[in-house]
Amino acid sequence: MRNPINAKVREIKPSGIRRFFDIANEIPGVISLGVGEPDFDTPWIVRDEGMYTLQKGRTFYTANAGLAELREEICRYLERRYDLHYSPEDETVVTVGGSEAIDLALRAMLDPGDEVVYAEPCYVSYLPCIVLADGVPVAIPLQEKNQFRLTKEELEAAITPKTKVLILSYPNNPTGAVMTKEDLEAIAEVVIANDLFVITDEIYSELSYNGHHVSIAALPGMKERTVYINGFSKGYAMTGWRLGYATAPPIIMEQMIKIHQFAIMAAPTTSQYAGIVALRNCDDNVAEMRESYNQRRRYLMKILKDLELPCFVPYGAFYIFPNITEFGLTSEEFATRLVQEEKVAVVPGSAFGESGEGFIRISYAYSIEELKEAFEHIKSFIERLRAEKKSNQ
Known part of the structure; x- marks a missing residue:
């Protein structure tokens, strides 16, 4: 019998996050600090x-691109928040979460062999989506000393004649890093000089704690080169509604909608009506959630300082990314022992690419009480590791 599985799919590794939490779920009483969900x-x-939408029987297909x-x-x-100017008629599509938008953009833009550069550590979907779209992934390992920001020099070093697309994701999952306007201007200069295109995943744009979020798509000369991706999952606490969107120049958007039309048809109708209300009425709710996350962020940074566990200061999303190299364990070994010995689950940094090795991702999308309890266990674990290391010297 012939192998029924596509070779590209066969070679893709399962999500490192899911694999680790399959292990954690087998242990009763685990405190989880790993889920990237409000x-x-x-x-x-x-x-x-x-x-109300369901009661009124609004359960039919919408237009492929989404409700007008x-x-x-x-x-x-987008105009009032980020000074982005797009047409709803031919530059906007509503998707099943931001993840579908990433897939659509890559499949619409890549020919076999086109290289896609992306900054790592990063969201787990980028690499497999590049491979499934017949692109060639080129990871740029980011540096803790640069606060995990992509520099002009790092981008220039990764570009070859085959490079077509750069994927950006700021505020970043898993690091919590952000890029300033000046950072993005330097990147835009390289993009334009090398005739590249950008996919910017800004799903955490509402969760920025160090000034107003800036999109690279708003910079001069970048709108026509950029696919902008966002959604409702993080800022509006609507993960299960599966609602995202993308904006792009008409030449790209036409092809994205074509793929969306045949693969998905349209995003869920109920979610789309709910999304209208979220955008119109929930600025205050978003601000309250953002302030709560910010309080938790500051709380955890103080705890890490007391524990003398190195961690650069993140200014976005709801993650911290502490450095655990002092213990001589891989990130997966550290996370596995932590969940087995203290019943606290975090995500190994290696789940987000090779450059995430030596770090762990901790989500603070949990109450202060839950965080306090979890870090009492983490403190005990770290003290035990340091005692083990000292006794072995």
């Missing part, structure tokens, strides 16, 4: 709209 409920006004009303609201939101 601990807030979706704002009530949004949930109410979802229920939602696309218009998305464009208004």
